[in-house]
Amino acid sequence: MxxxxxxxxxxxxxxxxxxxxxxxxxxxxxxxxxxxxxxxxxxxxxxxxxxxxxxxxxxxxxxxxxxxxxxxSRKAYETTAVLGATTDTDDADGVVLLERPVPVLDPGVIHDAMAPLQGRISQRAPIYSALKQGGEPLYAKARRGESIEAPIREVEVHRFELVDHHGQALRLRVECGSGTYVRSLVRDLGERLGCGAHVTVLRRTWVDPxxxxxxxxxxxxxxxxxxxxxxxxxxxxxxxQGLVDFPKVELDPEHQVRFGHGQPVACEPAGDGVVAVANAQGKCLGLGQRHGALLAPQRLFRWAVPA
Structure with missing residues (x-):
């Protein structure tokens, strides 16, 4: 063999x-x-x-x-939520915890229920999630049957839209910031509608940039x-391509050598913050932190110092 x-x-x-x-x-x-x-x-x-x-x-x-x-980075998702049942994972992979009748819902009622779930909101993470508590993912504790109090965190939901509504299924579109759980959004929407809900389909369509x-x-x-x-x-x-949204600072060969050796260099003052640092040919050397007219190395790629 x-x-x-x-x-x-x-x-x-x-x-x-x-x-x-x-x-x-x-x-x-x-x-x-x-x-x-x-x-x-x-x-x-x-x-x-x-x-x-x-x-x-x-x-x-x-x-x-x-x-x-x-x-x-900011992210976008398309998801399908099924009304009438909640699960322990807030999605179709979990065990059904509670089933309730689904009321007659028109788009206006659904939109009203979605409105408070947009903007800067407090969100309770799913019990089955990769968030760590005591150095261990919550899902590991949940699988052992331990009692878990999932953390509540502030997250940013930029858009939460109803795309379609057929029977007990809602097709939804979400744009959100880091740390947002679409499963939690769907769970909370189901509670606001009085019937519960869980995710059956989830697709991430883009991530900035x-x-x-x-x-x-x-x-x-x-x-x-x-x-x-x-x-x-x-x-x-x-x-x-992963740094196109960051301000760019180009260095001449002399400043490139100093920067590559971890030394701050002078730069044109244009606002403080993290910048992508490149050589004259446009090759990114790493990330720098700009403070006024001073550029300090933050994270360097191995080719930052010319051979």
Whole structure:
């Protein structure tokens, strides 16, 4: 019997916009992609539930250094909520806790119930979530049957719209900030309607700055991989694409060397904050913190110092 060959990993830098399939955790999808690309280092920018599909940005190599920035970005989802039942996970993967009759609902009633769930709101996270309590994810505690008090946090819901309403199913569109749970929005909407609700379909359509993403499914990537790694690597975006929303500061060769060695350099004063720092050819060197006319290195890519 032939033993399965071990993956020989390689240095690889860039961003992949993965269309995550349903049924896999974000980490499972990440590991499949990492092995397909043979990338030494990889991370994703914000978990999707196993039930969910859609955009999961994958960072390879030096791109993992900007994963935290993408994690905090604005996101958009399309979801289907089924009225009349609540579950322990707030989605269709959970156990039904309570069933209630669904009243006759016109669009006006639904819109009125959705209105308080927009803007800056307080939201209770699902019990089955990746949030950690005492260093352990809540879902691990929930699976052991422990009593859990899920945290209440302030989140930003920019848009919460009714797309369609058929019978007991609502199709909804959500745009929100980091840390917002669509499952919680649907759960809370169901309570406001008096009948309960849970998510049956959830798809992430974009994450800033990738508003019109060209996503690749695992099946597509496997087909492309059969053509060779040159074709596969062509699916990657450069790290610069993940930083297009940040102000940019270009450095001349002399300042680049100082910056690459971790030393502050002079810059044109244009407001304080985090900036993307590039060389004269537009290659991003890393992130810097601008304070008036001074630019301090914050996170450097390995090529920040010229060879």
């Amino acid at each position: 032939n033993k399965k060959s071990r993956t020989v990993f390689r240095p690889l830098d860039g961003l992949l916009l993965l269309d995550k399939p349903a049924g896999l955790s974000s980490n499972q999808a990440l590991q499949q992609v990492r092995h397909l690309f043979r990338a030494e280092k990889a991370g994703h920018t914000g978990s999707l539930d196993p039930l969910a599909t859609g955009l999961l940005p994958i960072c390879f190599g030096e791109a993992t250094k900007i994963a935290g920035l993408l994690l905090g 990738f508003r019109e993403p060209r996503m690749f499914t695992l099946e597509q990537l496997r087909d492309i991989a059969a053509e060779g790694e040159v074709a596969l690597d062509a699916c990657l975006l450069p790290i610069e």
